[in-house]
Amino acid sequence: MLQIDLWKRLLIWTTVAVGLFLALPNLFYPRVEQHNDAVAAIEMSGETPELVARSAGWPDFLPSGLVNLGLDLRGGAHLLAEVQVEDVYASRLEALWPEVRDVLRPEREAVGTIRLQPSEDGALRVRISQPEGMARALELVRGLAQPVVSVTGSLSNDLDVRAEGADIVVTLSEAEQTATDERTMQQSLEIIRRRIDEVGTREPTIQRQGSDRILIQVPGIGSAAELKEIIGTTAQLTFQPVVGRTDDSNSAPGVGNEVLPSLDESGVFYILEQAPVVSGEELVDAQPAFDQNGRPAVNFRFNPSGARKFGDYTAANIGNPFAIVLDEEVISAPVIQSHIPGGSGIITGNFSVEESTQLAVLLRAGALPAGLEFLEERTIGPELGQDSIEAGRIATLVAFVGVLVFMALSYGLFGMFANIALIINIGLLFGLLSLIGATLTLPGIAGIVLTVGMAVDANVLVFERIREELKTAKGPARAIELGYEKALSAIVDANITTFITAVILFVMGSGPVRGFAITLGLGIMTSVFTAIFVTRLLIVIWFERRRPKTIEV
Amino acid sequence: MRLRLVRENTNFDFFSRWKLWFGISAFLMVLSFGSFLLQGLNYGIDFRGGTTIRTESAQPVDVGQYRDAIGALDLGDITISEVFDPSFGPDENVAMVRIQAQDGEEAVSTTVIEQVEAALQTVVPDIQFVSVESVGPKVSGELIQTAIIAVVLAIGAVLIYIWLRFEWQFAVGAVIALVHDVILTIGIFSELQIKFDLAIIAALLTIVGYSLNDTVVVFDRVRENLVKYKKKDLKEVLNISINETLSRTFMTSATTLLALVALFVLGGDVIRGFVFAMIWGVIVGTYSSIFVASAILLWLGVKRDWTKPTDTTGNQFANVDA
Numbered sequence: 001m002l003q004i005d006l007w008k009r010l011l012i013w014t015t016v017a018v019g020l021f022l023a024l025p026n027l028f029y030p031r032v033e034q035h036n037d038a039v040a041a042i043e044m045s046g047e048t049p050e051l052v053a054r055s056a057g058w059p060d061f062l063p064s065g066l067v068n069l070g071l072d073l074r075g076g077a078h079l080l081a082e083v084q085v086e087d088v089y090a091s092r093l094e095a096l097w098p099e100v101r102d103v104l105r106p107e108r109e110a111v112g113t114i115r116l117q118p119s120e121d122g123a124l125r126v127r128i129s130q131p132e133g134m135a136r137a138l139e140l141v142r143g144l145a146q147p148v149v150s151v152t153g154s155l156s157n158d159l160d161v162r163a164e165g166a167d168i169v170v171t172l173s174e175a176e177q178t179a180t181d182e183r184t185m186q187q188s189l190e191i192i193r194r195r196i197d198e199v200g201t202r203e204p205t206i207q208r209q210g211s212d213r214i215l216i217q218v219p220g221i222g223s224a225a226e227l228k229e230i231i232g233t234t235a236q237l238t239f240q241p242v243v244g245r246t247d248d249s250n251s252a253p254g255v256g257n258e259v260l261p262s263l264d265e266s267g268v269f270y271i272l273e274q275a276p277v278v279s280g281e282e283l284v285d286a287q288p289a290f291d292q293n294g295r296p297a298v299n300f301r302f303n304p305s306g307a308r309k310f311g312d313y314t315a316a317n318i319g320n321p322f323a324i325v326l327d328e329e330v331i332s333a334p335v336i337q338s339h340i341p342g343g344s345g346i347i348t349g350n351f352s353v354e355e356s357t358q359l360a361v362l363l364r365a366g367a368l369p370a371g372l373e374f375l376e377e378r379t380i381g382p383e384l385g386q387d388s389i390e391a392g393r394i395a396t397l398v399a400f401v402g403v404l405v406f407m408a409l410s411y412g413l414f415g416m417f418a419n420i421a422l423i424i425n426i427g428l429l430f431g432l433l434s435l436i437g438a439t440l441t442l443p444g445i446a447g448i449v450l451t452v453g454m455a456v457d458a459n460v461l462v463f464e465r466i467r468e469e470l471k472t473a474k475g476p477a478r479a480i481e482l483g484y485e486k487a488l489s490a491i492v493d494a495n496i497t498t499f500i501t502a503v504i505l506f507v508m509g510s511g512p513v514r515g516f517a518i519t520l521g522l523g524i525m526t527s528v529f530t531a532i533f534v535t536r537l538l539i540v541i542w543f544e545r546r547r548p549k550t551i552e553v
Numbered sequence: 554m555r556l557r558l559v560r561e562n563t564n565f566d567f568f569s570r571w572k573l574w575f576g577i578s579a580f581l582m583v584l585s586f587g588s589f590l591l592q593g594l595n596y597g598i599d600f601r602g603g604t605t606i607r608t609e610s611a612q613p614v615d616v617g618q619y620r621d622a623i624g625a626l627d628l629g630d631i632t633i634s635e636v637f638d639p640s641f642g643p644d645e646n647v648a649m650v651r652i653q654a655q656d657g658e659e660a661v662s663t664t665v666i667e668q669v670e671a672a673l674q675t676v677v678p679d680i681q682f683v684s685v686e687s688v689g690p691k692v693s694g695e696l697i698q699t700a701i702i703a704v705v706l707a708i709g710a711v712l713i714y715i716w717l718r719f720e721w722q723f724a725v726g727a728v729i730a731l732v733h734d735v736i737l738t739i740g741i742f743s744e745l746q747i748k749f750d751l752a753i754i755a756a757l758l759t760i761v762g763y764s765l766n767d768t769v770v771v772f773d774r775v776r777e778n779l780v781k782y783k784k785k786d787l788k789e790v791l792n793i794s795i796n797e798t799l800s801r802t803f804m805t806s807a808t809t810l811l812a813l814v815a816l817f818v819l820g821g822d823v824i825r826g827f828v829f830a831m832i833w834g835v836i837v838g839t840y841s842s843i844f845v846a847s848a849i850l851l852w853l854g855v856k857r858d859w860t861k862p863t864d865t866t867g868n869q870f871a872n873v874d875a
Binding site: 072080082223224225228374375376377378379380381383384387388390391392394395396398399400402403406407409410411412442443445446449450452453454456457460461464467468486489490493494495496497498500501502504505508509513516517520552 | 755812
C-alpha cells in the first residue's frame with residue numbers, strides 16, 4: 001500500500017533542505033554579492049577594516065554561491081574576436097633570416113652570394129647566386145629545422161624548405177603551423193585575461209571558442225568600444241637590475257629606482273633600477289624547458305639587438321639578480337649565473353612544470369602576438385538590464401501566483417500539495433543554478449517561467465490518473481498508488497524528450513540561448529523530482545494522518 | 554466545486570473528420586511555406602549581420618528626423634522603428650535603429666557605430682544608447698547554419714527516442730507533428746514579419762519539446778489502451794485515449810499559457826517576440842498532437858498485438874512500466 005521507507009523520506013527531505021539552503025543567498029542578492037566581493041578583495045590584497053565590515057554583512061558559515069546575472073541582465077559588453085593566427089607565421093620566418101644567413105655564409109664558395117627576396121605569401125625567400133649549389137644550401141637550411149610533435153603524435157620538422165629556381169623558399173610545416181596556432185591562442189587568451197583583470201571588473205568571461213576565436217564578456221563595462229581599447233593596450237615586459245628586496249611597499253627606493261611587488265609572493269617587494277636592461281619588444285620566444293639538473297625552467301630568446309644588450313649586461317653582473325617585470329609586477333628575479341652571450345637564456349627557479357609553462361606563456365605574453373578581428377560585439381546598458389530584471393521578476397511572480405491559484409481551484413487539497421512542491425521546485429532550481437554557478441539570462445528567466453507552467457504537468461498527469469482510478473471504485477489508497485504507477489511512463493517519456501531538446505540547445509547555443517537551455521534542463525530535473533517524490537511524500541504523510549475513506553482530487 | 558476545463562467523461566469523436574483536419578493543416582503548411590518563399594523572414598542581425606542600436610530619449614521619437622540624420626552617412630539599408638511597451642514611463646521613448654552589414658567588411662566596424670551615434674546626438678541631444686549590438690557577416694552565416702543543425706538534430710533525436718520507446722509509426726506521427734509546428738511557427742513569423750533571431754530558434758526548439766511532451770502523453774495512453782481494448786478498432790482506441798487525456802492536455806496547456814501570457818504582457822519588449830513564438834507553439838503543439846500526430850497514427854496503422862512486447866524488434870524498453 002501507500003508506503004515510503006523512512007530512509008527515502010529522509011533522503012527526500014535532505015535533498016529539499018540542501019537545495020533550499022543553497023538557494024538562500026539569492027534572496028539577499030546585494031548583501032551576499034558585497035560579501036563575496038569583499039572576501040575576494042581580502043584574498044587579493046589583504047584585510048582592511050572596511051573590507052572586513054563589508055564581508056561581515058553575510059555570515060561565512062552560510063553558502064554564498066549566487067546565480068550569476070548574464071550580460072543582458074547586468075549590462076556590459078560582449079566581444080567575439082578572431083585571432084589572426086597567420087600573422088605569427090610571417091614574423092617567425094622573418095626572425096629566421098639571420099640564422100639562414102649565418103648558416104649559408106661560410107659556404108659562399110658553393111652557393112655564391114645570398115640575398116633576401118621580398119615575399120608576398122609570408123614565406124621566407126632567399127636567392128643564391130650559384131644555383132648549382134642549391135642542394136648543399138637546402139641541406140644546410142634544412143639543418144636549422146627543429147622537430148615538432150604534432151597533435152597526432154607523429155614527429156616532423158617545423159620548417160618546409162624547398163627550391164624554386166634560384167630561390168630557397170622556407171615556410172612553416174603544417175605541424176608547426178598547428179603548434180604555432182595553439183601557442184598564439186594561449187598567448188592571446190593570457191594577455192586578454194591579464195588586461196581585463198587589471199581593470200578589476202567582476203567575473204569576466206574569457207573563453208576560447210573553436211580553433212581561433214575568443215569570446216570576451218565583461219559585465220559592468222560601459223561599452224564594447226571601451227573593452228576593445230583595454231584589450232588593445234600592450235603588455236609591458238622589462239628586464240631590470242635588482243637593487244634590493246623589501247617587505248615594505250612604502251620604503252624609499254632612491255633616485256632612479258622603483259619599488260614593485262612580486263607577482264606570486266604576497267608581501268614581497270623588489271627595489272629595481274627604473275631603466276630596463278632589455279624590454280619585452282626584443283624577446284622573440286619563450287618556451288618551457290628543463291635545466292641540466294632536470295628541473296623545470298624556461299628558455300627565452302632575444303632578437304639581435306636585445307641579445308647584445310643582454311649579453312653585455314650579464315657579462316658585467318654575474319652573481320647579481322635581475323628582475324623579469326611584467327606590467328609593474330616582478331614575475332621572477334633569478335641570479336645571473338654566467339655571461340649569456342647568444343641572446344638566449346634559461347630562467348631557473350623553484351618552478352613546477354605548470355609554473356614554468358605559465359611563466360613561458362607570460363613571457364611571450366608581452367604584446368598580443370597577432371591581430372584581432374572583431375566578429376561580433378554587443379553592449380547592453382545597465383538600465384536596460386535592470387528594466388529586464390524588473391519585468392522578469394514581475395512576470396515570474398504573476399505567472400507563479402496564477403498557476404498556484406489555478407492548481408488550487410482545479411485540484412483542491414491535492415492542488416495545494418502540488419503548489420508546495422512547485423514552490424520547492426523553484427527553490428531547488430535556484431539552488432542548483434547557484435551550485436553550478438550558472439548564468440541567468442533574459443531567455444533564462446523565460447525558461448523559469450516556462451518551467452513554472454510545465455512543472456505542474458507531472459502532477460496534473462498523476463492527479464488526472466488518480467481521478468480515473470477512483471472511478472473504478474478502488475479504495476483511495478490504491479487509487480493514489482495506481483495513479484503514480486501508471487502515470488510514471490508518460491512523465492518519464494515526456495520529460496526525457498524535452499530534456500533532449502534542452503541538451504541540444506545547450507550544446508549548439510551560445511550566450512543567452514544557452515542560459516535558456518540551462519534553466520529549462522535543470523527545471524525539468526527539479527520538476528520531475530518534486531512531482532514524483534515531494535508531492536507524493538506530502539500526499540502519503542497526509543493520508544497516514546487522516547486515513548480518509550474517500551478522497552476528492 | 555472544482556474548476557474543470559474539460560467536463561468529465563468526454564466522448565468527442567476526433568476522427569470523424571480527420572481528413573478535413575489533415576486538409577486544414579496541409580493548407581496552413583503550404584500557406585506558411587508560400588509566405589516564407591514570397592516574403593521571407595524578417596531576420597535579425599544574428600542571422601544577416603549588421604548593427605542594431607537601441608536608443609532612449611525623453612523627447613518623442615521622430616522616425617523621419619532619425620532617418621535624415623543617419624541617411625546622410627550613406628550606410629545602405631537602415632530600419633528605424635519606435636518601440637512601445639506599457640512598462641515605459643512618459644519620458645521613455647525608445648527606438649530601434651538597424652543598419653545593414655557594411656559591404657566588404659568582415660569584421661564589425663566601430664567607426665560606423667560611432668558615426669551613427671554622433672549623428673543621432675546632434676539631432677537629439679539627450680539621446681542614450683542603451684544597447685548596441687553588432688554581428689559580422691561571417692558569424693551570422695555560421696549562426697544560421699548552427700540554428701538549422703540544432704533544429705534538425707532535435708527532431709532527429711526525438712525520432713530515435715520515440716522509435717525506441719514505441720513503434721516506428723508513433724515516431725513518424727510525432728515527427729510529422731513537430732515539423733508541422735515548426736513550419737507553422739516560421740510561417741507566422743514570416744507573415745507578420747516579426748523579427749526572427751537566435752532567441753526564436755530557442756523558442757522553436759522549446760516548441761518541439763513541448764509539442765512532443767503532449768504527443769508522448771497521448772501516445773503513452775494509446776499504447777496502454779491498445780493492450781486493454783484488443784477488440785476495438787484503432788480509431789476507437791485513439792478516440793478513447795485522446796478523450797481520457799483531454800483533461801490533462803488542457804490543464805497543462807492552460808497553466809503553461811497562463812505563465813507565458815504573464816511574460817508576454819509584463820516581461821518587456823526585449824523578449825516579446827520570443828514569448829509570442831512560444832505561445833503560438835503551445836497552441837499549435839496541442840492541436841497537432843491530437844489532429845496531426847494521432848491522425849498519422851490512424852493513417853499508418855499500428856501493430857495490435859502488444860501482449861508479448863519482448864518479441865518486438867529492437868525495443869527492449871517498450872514495456873518497462875506497462
